[in-house]
Amino acid sequence: MSNVELTNADLTSVQPTGRADRPESAGTVRANLRFFTNELRVTFFRRRNQLLLLVAALFPLLIGIGLKAAAPHGGGGNGPGSGGAAFFNQLAGNGVFLSFIALSLLLILVLPVVVAVVAGDSIAGEAGYGTLRYLLTVPAGRTRLLVVKYATIVVWCMAAVFIVSAVALVVGAALFPVGSVTLLSGDTVSLGAGLLRVLWVTLYLCAAMAAIGAIGLAISTFTEHSIGAIAALMILVVASEVVDNIPQFATVAPYLPTHWWNSFDALLRTPIDTTTLEHGLLSFVVYAVLFFLIAWARFTSSDVTS
Amino acid sequence: MTATAPESPELAIASSGLTKRFRGGQLAVDQVDLAVPRGAVYGFLGPNGSGKTTTIRMLLGLAYPTSGSAQVLGVPMPEGAVRVLSRVGSLVEGPAFYPYLSGWDNLARYDSADASVSARTARARIGTALDRVGLAAAAKKKFRNYSLGMKQRLAIAAALLVERDLIVLDEPTNGLDPQGTREVRTLIRQIAAEGITVFVSSHLLAEVEQVSSHVGVMRAGKLVFQGELAALRRTAAPRIAVRTPDLTAAAEVMKKLGLADPVAGDDAITAELGDVQPESVTAELVHAGIAVRALTVESPSLEDLFVGLTGEGFDVER
Numbered sequence: 001m002s003n004v005e006l007t008n009a010d011l012t013s014v015q016p017t018g019r020a021d022r023p024e025s026a027g028t029v030r031a032n033l034r035f036f037t038n039e040l041r042v043t044f045f046r047r048r049n050q051l052l053l054l055v056a057a058l059f060p061l062l063i064g065i066g067l068k069a070a071a072p073h074g075g076g077g078n079g080p081g082s083g084g085a086a087f088f089n090q091l092a093g094n095g096v097f098l099s100f101i102a103l104s105l106l107l108i109l110v111l112p113v114v115v116a117v118v119a120g121d122s123i124a125g126e127a128g129y130g131t132l133r134y135l136l137t138v139p140a141g142r143t144r145l146l147v148v149k150y151a152t153i154v155v156w157c158m159a160a161v162f163i164v165s166a167v168a169l170v171v172g173a174a175l176f177p178v179g180s181v182t183l184l185s186g187d188t189v190s191l192g193a194g195l196l197r198v199l200w201v202t203l204y205l206c207a208a209m210a211a212i213g214a215i216g217l218a219i220s221t222f223t224e225h226s227i228g229a230i231a232a233l234m235i236l237v238v239a240s241e242v243v244d245n246i247p248q249f250a251t252v253a254p255y256l257p258t259h260w261w262n263s264f265d266a267l268l269r270t271p272i273d274t275t276t277l278e279h280g281l282l283s284f285v286v287y288a289v290l291f292f293l294i295a296w297a298r299f300t301s302s303d304v305t306s
Numbered sequence: 307m308t309a310t311a312p313e314s315p316e317l318a319i320a321s322s323g324l325t326k327r328f329r330g331g332q333l334a335v336d337q338v339d340l341a342v343p344r345g346a347v348y349g350f351l352g353p354n355g356s357g358k359t360t361t362i363r364m365l366l367g368l369a370y371p372t373s374g375s376a377q378v379l380g381v382p383m384p385e386g387a388v389r390v391l392s393r394v395g396s397l398v399e400g401p402a403f404y405p406y407l408s409g410w411d412n413l414a415r416y417d418s419a420d421a422s423v424s425a426r427t428a429r430a431r432i433g434t435a436l437d438r439v440g441l442a443a444a445a446k447k448k449f450r451n452y453s454l455g456m457k458q459r460l461a462i463a464a465a466l467l468v469e470r471d472l473i474v475l476d477e478p479t480n481g482l483d484p485q486g487t488r489e490v491r492t493l494i495r496q497i498a499a500e501g502i503t504v505f506v507s508s509h510l511l512a513e514v515e516q517v518s519s520h521v522g523v524m525r526a527g528k529l530v531f532q533g534e535l536a537a538l539r540r541t542a543a544p545r546i547a548v549r550t551p552d553l554t555a556a557a558e559v560m561k562k563l564g565l566a567d568p569v570a571g572d573d574a575i576t577a578e579l580g581d582v583q584p585e586s587v588t589a590e591l592v593h594a595g596i597a598v599r600a601l602t603v604e605s606p607s608l609e610d611l612f613v614g615l616t617g618e619g620f621d622v623e624r
Binding site: 130144 | 363387411
């Protein structure tokens with residue numbers, strides 16, 4: 001996650017707007033924070049977005065109840081399940097695993113949808129309402145507006161992933177026993193260490209979502225129909241997931257935006273396979289930077305006709 | 307972008323050879339040289355589709371000119387957009403706000419995007435702006451529940467959020483009822499009285515005629531007239547019309563008096579009056595023994611002049 005945030009800061013500093021009369025930096029920072037805070041408020045107080053987060057929060061609850069009902073009484077599943085992630089069977093023994101289960105299930109479609117709605121809407125929505133021309137004549141500054149938009153998308157991604165993970169932990173603790181955590185590699189760590197692993201997984205997936213958020217932002221600068229941008233991003237995500245699952249495409253698989261999402265299970269083993277995680281994070285950062293730059297190049301050079 | 311607009315601090319808006327060709331090849335704005343003096347109320351006239359809005363978009367840095375240059379308050383556009391636009395209030399192509407936010411929150415959003423103003427004064431400024439357009443009572447109402455007139459007024463309030471040197475209003479009375487139109491006119495007068503330059507576009511001459519000191523007239527992307535409103539009036543040459551059965555004889559008399567552009571009809575002949583007094587025309591005609599049935603002097607209205615400049619309409623010129 002911190003990698004993605006660094007990316008943001010870098011991009012802010014490379015903006016080519018060499019304004020002659022630059023006010024003292026403290027005032028600029030405050031003004032930028034004010035704009036950012038307002039954007040966050042508008043995003044998080046919007047009814048549609050609140051409903052999205054609510055729906056995302058309901059999934060872990062449903063999954064928890066469903067798995068509780070299906071769990072064999074007397075604990076301890078016998079033999080690993082062939083389908084699904086390896087940690088499904090661990091749930092009966094430890095509620096902490098509900099967060100991993102929920103995240104891995106929602107990662108396929110629900111979390112990308114939640115991200116796509118806000119990211120695809122970011123510029124296209126403003127263009128569609130016509131508010132983009134007014135923001136630019138305020139003047140918000142094109143680069144500045146784009147940075148604020150992407151920063152908001154990143155916060156939004158974090159909110160979505162953290163809500164899923166937090167609700168799953170609460171539901172898991174309520175429905176299943178909680179104690180020291182037996183990892184996939186068979187080692188057992190303390191509950192505190194287990195929760196720390198949940199935090200790492202959550203942050204890793206925040207970075208994954210922030211990367212597709214940048215793709216959504218870029219698509220959003222090409223249209224004034226937010227629904228088109230949202231749909232385009234979802235098609236991209238699903239197509240990437242499909243291609244990733246076709247063995248014949250194995251050579252391109254590592255370059256797909258969704259390929260490294262499930263690699264978070266490296267965090268559930270000891271020792272942690274950091275190479276895989278680093279590959280994943282590198283992929284997310286490259287996607288974020290590349291698509292932010294595409295968005296920037298497009299947005300700062302095109303006429304606003306909406 | 308070879309030509310540069312003249313460096314002129316006394317002009318609020320100056321452009322030189324400003325041209326916009328759309329990607330499809332259509333020439334929307336063709337070599338427009340605007341000169342809007344500071345403190346003027348400049349009526350920017352032209353029928354729909356004559357390039358007014360595209361010109362305004364270029365002046366505000368929303369669209370990039372194909373060639374030519376423009377300066378707003380002495381700052382080149384679009385490069386200086388961030389520097390100068392906080393001193394420019396604008397309403398472009400109708401109001402646009404977030405339907406799910408209240409009027410107040412909408413203004414607060416635009417205000418928060420302006421790096422040049424302080425958050426501390428925001429409440430007072432938003433309150434004053436809403437007051438000024440008579441929306442204080444509807445401040446907490448969601449924008450989607452506003453009437454058309456209220457939406458338009460909120461847009462004007464947004465243009466007045468910050469102390470401005472220039473206000474650009476693109477068709478500010480579009481969709482307003484007569485009362486609303488009158489209110490907007492009053493507001494324009496008030497703004498102008500504060501010494502703020504107002505650049506107001508319209509496709510209706512009548513709408514800006516009463517408030518403007520200067521006018522620019524667009525036709526098919528070209529600026530076909532620019533100057534003081536009084537100068538436009540002066541171009542209205544009065545014509546004398548004489549109804550008579552002796553058309554040829556009357557034409558002779560007119561020719562002798564030096565009246566230009568005689569046009570003979572079925573039973574009447576008209577000509578430009580110029581400096582000749584109508585009574586001397588009468589005297590001469592009678593003196594020549596011509597049967598005069600009626601003699602009238604016709605001054606074309608400003609509306610006629612405007613239509614003369616912009617074309618009759620209905621024929622799409624491009």
